Amino acid sequence: MxxxxxxxxxxxxxxxxxxxxxxxxxxxxxxxxxxxxxxxxxxxxxxxxxxxxxxxxxxxxxxxxxxxxxxxxxxxxxxxxxxxxxxxxxxxxxxxxxxxxxxxxxxxxxxxxxxxxxxxxxxxxxxxxxxxWPFSQGEIEGTPDGFVDAAFAEGAGLRAGTGELRKKDYLARACRGGYPEALRRESPRRRARFFNDYLADLIARDVKQVADIERAGDMRKLMSLLAAQTTGLLSFNRLSNDLEVTAPTARRYVEILETIYLVRTVPAWSANATTRALATPKVFFVDSGIAAHLGAGEGPLLENFVLGELARQLTWSETFASLHHYRDRDQYEVDAVLEDNTGRVIGIEVKAAESVRADDFRGLRLLQRRLGDRFLAGFVLYSGEHSESFGDGMTCLPISALWTC
Missing domain, CATH: 3.40.50.300 (P-loop containing nucleotide triphosphate hydrolases)
Incomplete structure (x- = not known):
């Protein structure tokens, strides 16, 4: 045992x-x-x-x-x-x-x-x-991990305790990731060795189990390319150019990485009320420590971290909901859109900053205007300490609300 x-x-x-x-x-x-x-x-x-x-x-x-x-x-x-x-x-x-x-x-x-x-x-x-999945923050800390259920139950009335973490603390958690072996290694240098060996093992063993890939080096390059655009729109044409393969081949390579649980694609969300929405998915790494190891920037890394925590919670929450993102041709976007089985929607924006402005709710308010009663609440998760109402169903919460609610 x-x-x-x-x-x-x-x-x-x-x-x-x-x-x-x-x-x-x-x-x-x-x-x-x-x-x-x-x-x-x-x-x-x-x-x-x-x-x-x-x-x-x-x-x-x-x-x-x-x-x-x-x-x-x-x-x-x-x-x-x-x-x-x-x-x-x-x-x-x-x-x-x-x-x-x-x-x-x-x-x-x-x-x-x-x-x-x-x-x-x-x-x-x-x-x-x-x-x-790799450990959630609540599993690591022994805290509730109940944001998804609380958001659908309480809507914009949801509040969290004063956040004690700041941007540097969230980045440290994102870089640490949630693999049990990575958590046991306190030194960033030793964790980096684990991540490097882990990726090499995935290519040598798991990739070969699910597909016949002649150019195994393409997979390591693809991982780095995806880290560079993590949480951004997934362009198979751009990947195909960088890898010098066809777009269908690039798509197949990404599907392989999904099959072995390295990355997860987030489908675009749209409804009849939002006809200008783009249909392009985006991608994030199942473990934010891998994304950090491969060079993801600070802002995308924190969004990857949040998407990963949400995706984990959806595997055990009492609320049956699906994870999407929203972006339209007018440059309105929402980082995460949660829709439950009855069609109710929670919108979430992720901000690395330690303060929040009214303009940070721009995309959330667009969805609210177009969806009406279906839009339950909009949240900006940020690196600051307070929960504050911004009126009309909009609230900012510390990122730690994900695992403390």
Missing amino acids: REGIDYRPRRAAERVNDAMSDTRVIVLNGARQVGKSTLAEKVLREHGGVARLLDECTTRAAAAADPSAFVRHDGLMLIDEVQRVPDLWLEIKHVVDHDQRPGQFLLTGSARLLALRSLPDALPGRSETVEL
């Missing part, structure tokens, strides 16, 4: 345990080295069962040689890194089609399993996928 004295509880654990009571197959998915195996083994110890680790050569060979015998078991079976033997997928499907008991399989993987072409079939109606 990998749990030790520095083990931090994960919010994903509650979702896994809930799924164990009513779902046949639970898929724990996420980036390499975010703690999937540690969490999975903790669940296994609590529920009992057997573990099969496909990182082990002999175990992997046995799974490939006789998938049917490999998945035969009583109780719960943990299969770690299940994407390494795609033939197991159909055998698992066969087992749970004939035995509908919940909590039979807990599968972990370091890529978006259902996006892999090598997997023969999905498990609709039989499985639940739980995403595990």
Whole structure:
């Protein structure tokens, strides 16, 4: 068991345990080295069962040689890194089609399993996928991590305690990131070594698992290019020129980085009331420490940091909402747009400054005018200390409100 004295509880654990009571197959998915195996083994110890680790050569060979015998078991079976033997997928499907008991399989993987072409079939109606991200700030600090739910529940009335952090503190947190190994390394120089080795390992192992890439050096260059434009509009034509590949190839490369959980694209948001909206997505890194290591500038890095915290919360919040961004041809923009299942919208702007001006709400007020009652509240998250109302549903909050509310 990998749990030790520095083990931090994960919010994903509650979702896994809930799924164990009513779902046949639970898929724990996420980036390499975010703690999937540690969490999975903790669940296994609590529920009992057997573990099969496909990182082990002999175990992997046995799974490939006789998938049917490999998945035969009583109780719960943990299969770690299940994407390494795609033939197991159909055998698992066969087992749970004939035995509908919940909590039979807990599968972990370091890529978006259902996006892999090598997997023969999905498990609709039989499985639940739980995403595990690098640590959130609330998981690190032991604080609520409840901004998304609080924003939809309280709207513009949401307030946070006085923020004790300033711009330099937020930048330090963004540069640290949330990988467990990075958190254990107090020296920035030692963290940089971890990030460098991590990226090299991704290219050498994970990229090759999901795609046949002849020019592996293109992937490292692409990572640096994406860091240079993190949280900006994603131009595949510009990437194709810089990489000297076609635009479809550049798009495929970005999709590979999404599949292995290095980056996440944020779709553009639009509605009939905002017909001048652009349809271009933007991109951010799943871990802000990687973005910093690759050279992201201060402003984009803090926005990446905030988008990452929001995306983490959406995996466990009681509110079912999706993350978008907004930009139109008149240069109005909103960094993050959260829309829940009923169509209510929360708009969020991120400012690195330690003060806020009325003009910082320009994009938020545009959305409010066009959406009317659908627009619940607009927030500017900034590096200052106070929560203040700017009238008509607009509020500024310290960035730390993300994890202290």
